[in-house]
Amino acid sequence: MKQLIPIALLLLSTACGDKSVSKVASDEVKAAAQEQQVRGFVFSDWAYDIPRADPGECPEGMNITDEEFFSDEYAEVREQVEKRWNAGDRDGALELLPEDACQNPSVMPDPGHILFEGNAAVAGIDLDGENSSANTGGQCAHDDFVSADGVAGIDNQHYRLMGCVKGFRPDGLFDRLFDTKNSILENGYSPLLELTLVEGTADNGRVEARLFTSAGPVTKDANNNVVPDMSQLVHEDTLYHSDPFPGQIKDGIFTAGPVDAKLRFKVQAIDNHYYFKDLQIRAEMLPNGGMKGVLAGYWDIENTFDFLTEVYIGPIHLGRAAANNIGYMCSGVYHALPRVADGHPDPETGNCTSMSTVIKFEAVPAFVIMPEPENLVALQ
């Protein structure tokens, strides 16, 4: 707590708005400026790990889409759908299509979703601390991956779920989308990370970490890169403030976790948040003051389905359109999620409720600015 005092003083003493600004800096501001015990970062890249070099094989082929599954039904109404859609009657156009499992997954039985078997050179962290095997049986049994550099025990059930989806293969839609870093650059928000030194030095010491969602988008420079050293205000909703969690920096590597975190994203037609449990971070500290590495944790599977399907443009639900573009069926994913889940068993049923997931990220130095206390809200 001692280390938090300078930042708290800084936040309390800096003025808000032009008219209320104090013209002369207070002693507290001066003191805080001299303290270098708190470092902040804003994420500049965020992507699912799609292992381009070794994506693994899908011997059963790729998953099909709703449009392919109902090809005859789609063909029958295609012309009429287009006509209504182009006339502006979008609800009327969508009504002509088969029942939408992306809005209501119970309307159709499990069409079967092809999971990724075998190994791929995915990135990640050994979240459960053991080399797991599906052969052990049980609700949460799963096969771990071996990373490109030979590290065994990598937990990444998200790739089991999506590894045989066309959009998740190298040069697929997601690969191309994330290659532009648009999950941050076109995002209405960005994750923020704040490290407070607890013991040792900035290069070699224990830290207390916190994850936040920013209050607004990142600032981009003329080359469309995230501006480093920018001040980033934290989201006012405490739903997007993680609890403090332990971490350390040693030999140029930052490791931290576990922590539960909700990180809000607003990219294209998605306005939702990721809900990760027992999230861990491993990243290389970069010479430019930033970091590059992975976040790995257990993605709540209910939240996963919502994240994938709650896609809107205005009032129009476009979860199925997104699934058609990416290459899966919502009903298939819905029924597959419990099968790939490998974390947080329900105490009553024993069924796992979360899925190990890996996000590759980069972050640049930033000043993480907390909202004024009176502006904080808790919507959870």
Added chain:
Amino acid sequence: MDNLSKLVICAVLIALLGCDSGGADATGGPLTMRRLTADQYRNAIADAFGHAVEVSGRFEPDNRRDGLNAIGASLVAITPSGFEQYEAMARTIADQVTSVELRDDILPCSPAAADTVDDECTAQIVSQIGRILLRRPLTDEDVQARVDAAALATVERQDYFAGLRLALVSLMTAPNFLFRIEEATPAALPEQPERLQLTDLSLASKLSYFLWNRGPDETLLAAAENGELSNPQALARQVDRMLASGYLADGVRAYFEDVLRFDLFDDLDKDVANYPLFSAGMANDAKEQTLRYITEQLLDGDGDYRTLFTSREIPMTRSLGPIYGVPVRTVEGWEAAILPTTQARAGLLSHASFAMLFSHPGRSSPTLRGVFMREALLCQTIPEAPADVDFTQFVQDVAIEHKTARDRLEVHSTQASCNKCHVLTDPIGLALENLDGIGKFRRTENQSPIDTSGDFDGVGFTDAVELGQAFADNDLVSACLVQNMYRYAVGRKQTNSERPLLRYLESAFAEQGHQLPALMRNIATSEAFRTATGLDTATAKVKSRSNDNGRQETGGSNAT
């Protein structure tokens, strides 16, 4: 004892005993005729019509002479195309003033009917508005000529406001509006037959533009009309009132915008490949930051001019935060910040504004920065570079031996013709090399450590912070401010007879704790400020031009 008796006695004492009056009673130099600057024009329109009226258009370019546009303003005319611009602006302003939306709020009266002549109302408007614009009461002839012209146009167009627009445009294109023409009367001192005394109305304008960068307010104008400014005590009271006004900040900003060459911001551009962070908005913030810093330090803070070169306190915006590496809570607007001690930067010399202005589009320039510091802050003259210098030797490259600016500039030391100037400019310019071409702190250039150590006229320093302290400790810096401030106030270089006055002002400035308002008061209440020699304006122009070497004063275009 009256003033004349004092002068006579002192003149005798000077002759017999070497008595020195201290220079405080020196007579002023030639009268001037200064064209309004763009800001002064805008202020005049705002004073006459309010802030709802927008001023848009292109102004004649400024003319920097002897380091100041304020001096150049005494040496410029208005070209035919420039006059067309003034006329176009005047028409646009008159249209707004007479618009249905604004006229009831702006004009002191309404015509009896919108399509007929109303000479009484026109005369009232012309008198009131003209008094503000021309900075003097209008004569009956001034008013009647415009009333008659407006009436003709009203009859022709059957529109009262068409006629009124003509009268307003006539005021806004009058030479006495576009130029501040000083007028004086003989002081009637037998021993100084050339000595002139500014008229009270001329003195009022001179005072208000010096202290406020705008025309006289009603109180000052009334005092001038009543002949009160000829009385030194009454003049001092008016000066004290003006120094206590919020408009003083406008006057201080205008002076520093001029002396710091901030007009260069109008054409500032950077190579975004090298500086992707740069934007026009950031440049505007950098300019505003320095001006706010100056007024806060000099008018709101401890007021010591020397503190400008050492303070780590600085106004900050969100967009400038990454340049200085400081957190900024305020999303829109300004807040106080402290420069971190982890960066060797403090004071005016470390501001992003200077780093941006005195750099090339794609790289910093120790020489441009050094020339600026020598010329603008120390009032020294640095000769132009020889015409035959091969600059291809010095441009930025990443050859192993030329990784830093210091490496590249060392090439100059091998050429005697270059070295004589660069030895003056480069050591102090290199002290700021931790600041790149937009002012962002860096420790290396092309992966090589940057060496910022050097020597400033016998005082060693290791970085920009120590250079700032050396500037603060150097008497030339304060003396240069006094000289520039005086030149700015009177719109010309000082004459030989005014040099003792400058020495007196320097001494008083030091004794009064280097307080800028005190210096401005001493200038505004000086004998020289309200008097002139018999030299007329035309002669003054000729003399000034003959002294002018025609050099472009934009910080140099060929420095490395």
